[in-house]
Amino acid sequence: MERAPHHTILFLLLLVHFGVAQNANKTGVDGFPVGVILDLQSMVGKIARTSILMALDDFYAAHRNYSTKVVLHIRDSESNNVQAASAAIDLLENHNVQLIIGPQKSSQASFVSDLGNSSQVPVISFTATSPSLYSASLPYFVRATLNDSAQVQSIACLIKTYGWREIVPIYEDTDYGRGIIPYLVDALQDIDAHVPYRSVIPLSATSEEISEELYKLMTMQTRVFIVHMSSTLAAPLFTKAKEVGMMSKGFVWIMTDGITNIINSMNTSVVEAMNGALGIQFYVNESGLNSFSIRWDRRFRIDNPNDPPLKLNIFGLWGYDTIWAVAQAVEKVGVSNRPLFQKLSVARNSTSLQNMGTSVYGPELLKIVLKNNFSGVSGYFDVSDRQLQASTFRIINIVGKVNLGTSTTNHASSVSGLNPVIWPGKSTEIPKGWEIPGSGKKLQVGVHKSAYKEYMTNERDPVTGAIKASGFSVDIFEEAVKRLPFALPYEYVAFDTSRDTSTGSYDDFVQQVYLKKYDVAIGDITIRYSRMAYVDFTLPYTESGVAMIVPSKGRVDKTWIFLQPLSRGMWIATTLMFVYTGSVVWLLEFLGNKRNVREPIPRKIGIVIFFSLFGDNERVERVLSRIVLIVWVFFLLILSSGYTANLATMLTVEQLKPTINSIDELRKSGVNVGYHNGSFVKNLLEDLNFNTSKVKAYDTPDDFYDALQKGSNNGGIAAFVHEVPYIKLFLAKHCKEYTMVGPFYKTAGFGYAFPKGSPLLGDISKAILNITEGDTIMQLENKWIGYQNDCKSGDSAVGSVSDPDKLSVDSFKGLLILTGVASTSSLIIAIMIYFYEKYKSMTSMQPDQNGEGLEENHKPQEVNEGDKIEENNQTGEGIDQYGQQQEETGGREMGNINLQTSSVRGNGSIFIWRERNLGARVAPISSSSRF
Missing domain, CATH: 3.40.50.2300 (Response regulator)
Known part of the structure; x- marks a missing residue:
């Protein structure tokens, strides 16, 4: 103009x-x-x-x-x-x-x-x-x-909806352009998205300078860009982006409201160059504005x-x-x-x-x-807060003309209900937000020579010069890459090939990712909190933990193994209960006048306890005795079952006894301890207050095997502290001599290290999870970590088989209490019955009020059963004391006398009537009690 x-x-x-x-x-x-x-x-x-x-x-x-x-x-x-x-x-x-x-x-x-x-x-x-x-x-x-910061939440919600992890802001070098960046970065961090690069374009930038910056962006992996600039600078930016091929499939462009609010007034050719871009726009109700x-x-x-x-x-x-x-x-x-x-x-x-x-x-x-x-x-x-209050934004999709009806969202809410979007290149497929640049270099994958070649090793091809890697960790990575939904070209880069890298620190190896020398570091890398301060790890692909390798004492001596199933306390408790139950049964039968309890106690107790329920002549007659024995036999059945099972395990399972049983015992013993050179275990041992002069580093399994063979007293070591996956691999070869104690320290396992915010992290982790949940992980483990020699799965190759737990008093506490209560209760009841019957019999023998009593000839005599009657086990016949006295003194002839005796139990006494007349009958004074 x-x-x-x-x-x-x-x-x-x-x-x-x-x-x-x-x-x-x-x-x-x-x-x-x-x-x-x-x-x-x-x-x-x-x-x-x-x-x-x-x-x-x-x-x-x-x-x-x-x-x-x-x-x-x-x-x-x-x-x-x-x-x-x-x-x-x-x-x-x-x-x-x-x-x-x-x-x-x-x-x-x-x-x-x-x-x-x-x-x-x-x-x-x-x-x-x-x-x-x-x-x-x-x-x-x-x-x-509106303040520019009011729209950053809507932008963050949009990015979160599509799952993009890396975003590059492109903004003009002015107060307007720079003002939004701190707020935008904070909002992106809240959704775990990162800004790997910031593209700043001066207002005075020429067309060539803009093209140069765009080509630089094309060499990066990130494909999501947020444009925040005035319309005068946005017009040449999008025009050049279309020329260099950045408005094609796979790219994502998001514009702030500074551009979208005036896009209707922009040149048609510029709007066409923006086709496929998304924009945040202040929402205005257009009804009534015509x-x-x-x-x-x-x-x-x-x-x-x-x-x-x-x-x-x-x-x-x-x-x-x-x-x-x-x-x-x-x-x-x-x-x-x-x-x-x-x-x-x-x-x-x-x-x-x-x-x-x-x-x-x-x-x-x-x-x-x-x-x-x-x-x-x-x-x-409303400017009551000295600025217009934040209102509603909507997301627009620019396709030939502005689409004003895609979605609406409040600045603090999440985006939902988005209509299908036409992306750059007229694509309807949601861009993943990153890709390996076609003109750029391949993904640089760092590899490290492990002390265990089964996990990781590498060598340079003498013809092509390319690094070749192999091992369990490599196979897992290559399998994960195959399962990605997109092609991922990569090449291996050896870590520090100028020297023997097996002695290199894994911390230094992971540090190379932070320094951007590698795009990813793979291998047997333990996931540790200290390392996650500067890199991100995938999900672990193996278990882990820290344990000890110690010499074993050898097989268990089986000479006295029959005593092993029960603990000392259980043997004592069973013996005491045996004696107590037998004594109670004997007392119950004694109080009930069982005749054979007069036999010698040591000979009769065993019979009463174990066989009285089944023998004809030795059968216990009291109900209380039977109750006690039933509970006792039930206890013996349970105890014998547990004893038999434990003894069978001890007789059939070969066991190794460690020479050191815990990490505390190892520290207090003051012996030499070994660890793998370059491992974090050194810091762990220092944290556990081990004497640094007793801690020795070794490079290879052969080195610390020789040190274990020598022993601490001969300049070697008494134990080797290592990670569980390595210990399993070591014991696969030396299971006859060594065993594992622990683990005593937990770790997250082995994983791969990626730069912070890497878009590849999520996809690789999903692929690893898919591998570990299937049969592939077992096949790879059998391929690289299969057991060797005479070591078999389940044997001490994976650590010593722990001793079966001895049966202790705690295991049978309930049954012991039940048996004791049954015996004691029965004894108390029997004593109460005894005194009650005695009292009742004594009351029935008192004369009546007239002083009349039984005639002398018919008066019963009270004698003890043991003193007055002797039972002949051979014939079953017996004679009373009275008859014996007649025979000894030559008294009256008793041939014409039919002598019958009747014994009546009552309070431990037997009453006998003697009648001189033939055919006389003997009658009891009181009734018999059988309880």
Whole structure:
């Protein structure tokens, strides 16, 4: 646009406003000076100016009775910060403006806001969006637009929805461009996404410089870009991106609202170059704006007759609402005869800024603007927090034209219900967000020579010079790569080939990933917390832990092995219970007058306990005795079953006894201890307070095998502390001589190290999980870590078979208590019955009240069963004491006497009647008791 027409239009506008002011004075309406600073040559500046002028006309057309009239003084900043500051000084000094609308750019607003603070003149910008402008140091600055940081949550939610892990921001090198980056990075970190690189493009960048930066981005793996810049820089960026092939399948472009809010007004060719990109856009309810847009288009053509037509955007709507907010505030403040500025007393040679003074109406005007909330054409207008309150954003997909209906999302909520997206290259497949550059080098996979070749080894091909790697760890990695849903070219890089790398530290090996020498480090790398400070690990592909290799004492001596199934305490408890139960049964039978209890106790107790339930002559007769024996036999059955099972295990399983049983015993013994050179076990032993002079490093399994053979007293070691996978491999060869004790320390297992935030991490981890859950892991283990020689699975090749636990008192505590309670309760009941029957029999023998008693000839004699009756086991016949005395003394002949005896149990006594007459019967005094 030429300069002459612009000055002509500006001159005409000044005449119009001058005439309005003159007319206002004639009609009694007071003019209120308000300054406007815009980049009038920019697209946003032109749109904003039309909206401001249209808003002023519409406001006073709707409020003809207002006594105040806003008089605008519009200035062009010419996209220059110095010019914007100069325009602000001019407005304050020469026109005494009480409020400034603008400036347009964030960098311009910073200095102008300082002038507003000094003069107490509110500065309201509806286009400056940098977060750095909103602070307590700018109390007179009001942002009638959204802070750029309000959209970062929506961007983060969008990225989280698609699962992208690495993002590269591309932004202009200005306050506006840099202001959002800290907030964006924080939001991405919250969703575990990372920024591996930041692309900063100066405003003055040429087309060649932009192309060079884009080619640099193409050599990287990341394919997700967030563009945050003005439309003037975004246009050449996307045009060049299309030329170099970065608007094709696999790329992701996300634009902030600084571009998408005005995309309708951008050149058609630029919009076409953006096809497939996504954008965050402030949501405006467009219903009811049709008539407004038509009027605005007509007004824009009048204000800019020589410019191509532009479409109304959100900045135009915010500018329109800002004028209404200012005009309403001016009416409430009113205009009096007071001077507009209160001048300060300063020296004559002071600068113009010191002569400026402070605004009379500014502080009150600011308060009213902050309280003035209303529904405008842009939505609900609320700047009570000195900036427009965050509202709703929507995600748009640019495909030929802007798609305004993809999705809506609040700045703090997650994205859901997204419609299908057309990605760059007209692809409908969601980009994975990264890829190996076709023109770049292959994935650099670091390999390390392990002390165990079964896990990892490598060598250089003498013909091609390429590194070849093999081993269990290599096979797992190669199998995982095969299961990826995409091709992944890679090549192996040997770690530190200048020396014997088997002595190299694994910490140093992992450090190479952090230093970006490798894209991934594979091998038998233990996942440790200290290493995760600078790299990320995949899921482990093997178990781990730290244990000890110690010499074994040999096989168990089986001479007295029959005593081993039960612990010492159990043998003692069983013996005591045996004696106690037998004694109780004997007492129960004694109290019940069982005849054979008079036999020698040592001979009879065994019979009573074990066989009395089954023998005819030795059968116990009391119910209480049977109850005790039933419980006792049940206890013996359980005990014998456990004893038999434990004894069978000890007789059939070969066991190795370790010479050292725990890590504490090893530390206290003061013997020499070995570890693998370069392993983290050294630090572990130091943490466990081992004497460093007793800790020795060894490089290969043969080295520490020889040291174990020598022993600590001969300059060797008594134990070797190592990780469980290695110990299993060692014992596969030496299971007859050594055994494993532990593990005593837990680790996460072996994994592969990736750079922090690597997009490959998740895919490789999923593939490893798929391998470990199937049969493949078993096949690879059998291939590389299969047992050798005479060692078999389940034998001591995987560590010593632990001794079967001896049966202790705790194992049979319940049964012992039950047996004891049954025996004791039965004994107590028997004693109570005994004394009760004795008391009852004694009561029945007392004479009646008349003193009559039994006749002498018929009086029963009380004798003890053991003293009066002797049972003949051969014939079953017996004679009483009376008959024996007759035979010994030659007494009366008893041939004619039919002597019958009847014994009656009652309280331990037997009563016998003797009758001289033939056929006389013997009758008991009391009934027999069998309980």
